[in-house]
Amino acid sequence: xxxxxxxxxxxxxxxxxxxxxxxxxxxxxxxxxxxxxxxxxxxxxxxxxxxxxxxxxxxxxxxxxxxxxxxxxxxxxxxxxxxxxxxxxxxxxxxxxxxxxxxxxxxxxxxxxxxxxxxxxxxxxxxxxxxxxxxxxxxxxxxxxxxxxxxxxxxxxxxxxxxxxxxxxxxxxxxxxxxxxxxxxxxxxxxxxxxxxxxxxxxxxxxxxxxxx
Amino acid sequence: xxxxxxxxxxxxxxxxxxxxxxxxxxxxxxxxxxxxxxxxxxxxxxxxxxxxxxxxxxxxxxxxxxxxxxxxxxxxxxxxxxxxxxxxxxxxxxxxxxxxxxxxxxxxxxxxxxxxxxxxxxxxxxxxxxxxxxxxxxxxxxxxxxxxxxxxxxxxxxxxxxxxxxxxxxxxxxxxxxxxxxxxxxxxxxxxxxxxxxxxxxxxxxxxxxxxxxxxxxxxxxxxxxxxxxxxxxxxxxxxxxxxxxxxxxxxxxxxxxxxxxxxxxxxxxxxxxxxxxxxxxxxxxxxxxxxxxxxxxxxxxxxxxxxxxxxxxxxxxxxxxxxxxxxxxxxxxxxxxxxxxxxxxxxxxxxxxxxxxxxxxxxxxxxxxxxxxxxxxxxxxxxxxxxxxxxxxxxxx
Numbered sequence: 001x002x003x004x005x006x007x008x009x010x011x012x013x014x015x016x017x018x019x020x021x022x023x024x025x026x027x028x029x030x031x032x033x034x035x036x037x038x039x040x041x042x043x044x045x046x047x048x049x050x051x052x053x054x055x056x057x058x059x060x061x062x063x064x065x066x067x068x069x070x071x072x073x074x075x076x077x078x079x080x081x082x083x084x085x086x087x088x089x090x091x092x093x094x095x096x097x098x099x100x101x102x103x104x105x106x107x108x109x110x111x112x113x114x115x116x117x118x119x120x121x122x123x124x125x126x127x128x129x130x131x132x133x134x135x136x137x138x139x140x141x142x143x144x145x146x147x148x149x150x151x152x153x154x155x156x157x158x159x160x161x162x163x164x165x166x167x168x169x170x171x172x173x174x175x176x177x178x179x180x181x182x183x184x185x186x187x188x189x190x191x192x193x194x195x196x197x198x199x200x201x202x203x204x205x206x207x208x209x210x211x212x213x
Numbered sequence: 214x215x216x217x218x219x220x221x222x223x224x225x226x227x228x229x230x231x232x233x234x235x236x237x238x239x240x241x242x243x244x245x246x247x248x249x250x251x252x253x254x255x256x257x258x259x260x261x262x263x264x265x266x267x268x269x270x271x272x273x274x275x276x277x278x279x280x281x282x283x284x285x286x287x288x289x290x291x292x293x294x295x296x297x298x299x300x301x302x303x304x305x306x307x308x309x310x311x312x313x314x315x316x317x318x319x320x321x322x323x324x325x326x327x328x329x330x331x332x333x334x335x336x337x338x339x340x341x342x343x344x345x346x347x348x349x350x351x352x353x354x355x356x357x358x359x360x361x362x363x364x365x366x367x368x369x370x371x372x373x374x375x376x377x378x379x380x381x382x383x384x385x386x387x388x389x390x391x392x393x394x395x396x397x398x399x400x401x402x403x404x405x406x407x408x409x410x411x412x413x414x415x416x417x418x419x420x421x422x423x424x425x426x427x428x429x430x431x432x433x434x435x436x437x438x439x440x441x442x443x444x445x446x447x448x449x450x451x452x453x454x455x456x457x458x459x460x461x462x463x464x465x466x467x468x469x470x471x472x473x474x475x476x477x478x479x480x481x482x483x484x485x486x487x488x489x490x491x492x493x494x495x496x497x498x499x500x501x502x503x504x505x506x507x508x509x510x511x512x513x514x515x516x517x518x519x520x521x522x523x524x525x526x527x528x529x530x531x532x533x534x535x536x537x538x539x540x541x542x543x544x545x546x547x548x549x550x551x552x553x554x555x556x557x558x559x560x561x562x563x564x565x566x567x568x569x570x571x572x573x574x575x576x577x578x579x580x581x582x583x584x585x586x587x588x589x590x591x592x593x594x595x596x597x598x599x600x601x602x603x604x605x606x607x608x609x610x611x
Contacts, residue, residue, distance in 0.1 A: 041603035063527035
């Protein structure tokens with residue numbers, strides 16, 4: 001099957017909205033790294049009274065789907081309260097773009113992560129999230145954003161996450177993939193990347209228990 | 214807008230002369246080779262003539278040339294056939310030497326599978342920053358049970374031209390029953406005019422990257438080198454590949470090689486000139502361009518591989534595509550398994566450099582006009598993407 005981008009994706013890629021930086025932002029986050037392929041930076045101005053996102057800007061070292069999703073995310077988030085913005089999912093962003101090829105879903109997740117990480121930084125700065133709040137539900141919440149590319153489905157929904165343990169900041173995650181799966185390294189990498197942004201995480205252990213376990 | 218095509222490692226258009234030749238063998242003379250009859254013998258002679266042309270190119274004998282279904286099949290036939298032959302003779306596990314920059318879809322895929330299934334032990338040699346394999350490293354890696362050294366003479370990603378004559382000599386000096394197998398699938402027309410028979414034992418190649426038809430795949434095996442057939446069929450035509458001859462494709466591949474050899478030097482120099490225009494033009498117009506691979510020495514005249522710092526290759530590729538320019542990238546985003554190009558990682562251990570890389574492979578059909586088109590649009594594409602990049606310095610943000 002040919003993998004193509006639709007017109008709306010191409011439009012957002014060529015003419016990204018809200019591109020750039022905000023001087024003295026109320027919150028910012030850089031997620032991903034060039035080493036993993038993509039990197040997105042999100043900058044926020046938040047009204048302390050209403051907690052609405054007054055302004056949002058982004059930068060991206062990434063492919064077309066990464067840039068397009070980041071662009072649409074900024075449109076979706078602008079004017080929303082931080083609670084509402086926290087609930088914008090990658091699925092919502094992809095739908096808003098009129099769809100992406102499933103193999104590219106994982107690129108779209110990064111922009112959503114960036115927005116959530118920026119909001120989380122804001123909440124931490126305000127003292128509303130503390131390191132001791134870390135628990136397996138928060139970890140699972142992050143794993144919903146790790147996509148298994150061949151299926152275009154996150155690893156939790158695909159039932160590939162077998163166990164999540166949290167003890168003294170040490171997060172243990174058991175996943176179930178074929179040892180020969182060509183995406184295994186990428187998945188492990190993404191899990192570490194996503195979970196490491198949670199407050200209070202000191203160490204992440206990802207074990208592949210294999211299929212059939 | 215006329216399309217400008219710089220992706221001749223993936224595909225080339227078939228030369229009109231080649232199509233003319235193939236047409237004869239598809240319409241007028243659609244014969245199958247057989248003894249005695251006029252049609253059958255004409256077909257047989259058509260194959261033999263192609264064997265002569267290829268043999269002359271390899272420096273071997275016509276009967277040492279066999280045709281097969283595809284470069285993937287022939288890579289399997291050669292490598293696994295030598296492994297089988299080693300087991301037959303020594304009844305012990307063979308050792309294979311290769312490099313970490315071989316093609317992932319053929320040689321490395323086959324060797325990893327052999328290794329995982331316990332059929333062979335494999336050494337992946339490191340290469341220099343220019344992608345060069347040292348003859349001494351090859352020599353020193355040879356062990357008692359080494360069956361073969363397998364590598365490409367031109368690297369597909371960064372265009373390094375290996376000193377295969379010296380490597381061949383080093384192998385034979387150390388242990389003369391170690392087979393030297395060359396993957397020449399991406400090197401036709403990109404090397405000095407050497408004769409493979411002077412230093413190699415087995416070569417597999419394919420004319421589809423020199424404007425021949427798809428799967429015009431050829432295997433040369435020096436007489437006396439044992440390659441046990443791993444694909445079973447008929448021994449009537451080719452005893453190692455055991456394939457049935459596809460005469461139009463064989464003729465097309467032959468014709469493509471003849472066209473290349475007609476004026477080899479001229480075609481070589483033409484690309485070398487365009488290549489220099491591209492490198493010089495990029496370095497002159499765009500700051501912080503990294504040349505991947507060796508330059509100006511030890512490089513195929515067709516290969517231009519660069520990274521524009523701070524930006525990602527798939528986005529660059531998309532922009533060029535929208536400008537009607539076709540090229541390739543080593544970015545993980547454009548790879549079905551989301552892995553960055555392993556050659557650039559092996560050379561520089563730098564993920565951003567691999568993700569940001571783009572590759573052009575020139576044909577002698579490319580023109581100065583093509584190069585100008587590329588150089589005209591490149592600076593703006595790079596500037597646009599750098600403006601967006603969180604890792605680009607402030608200077609690119611204005």
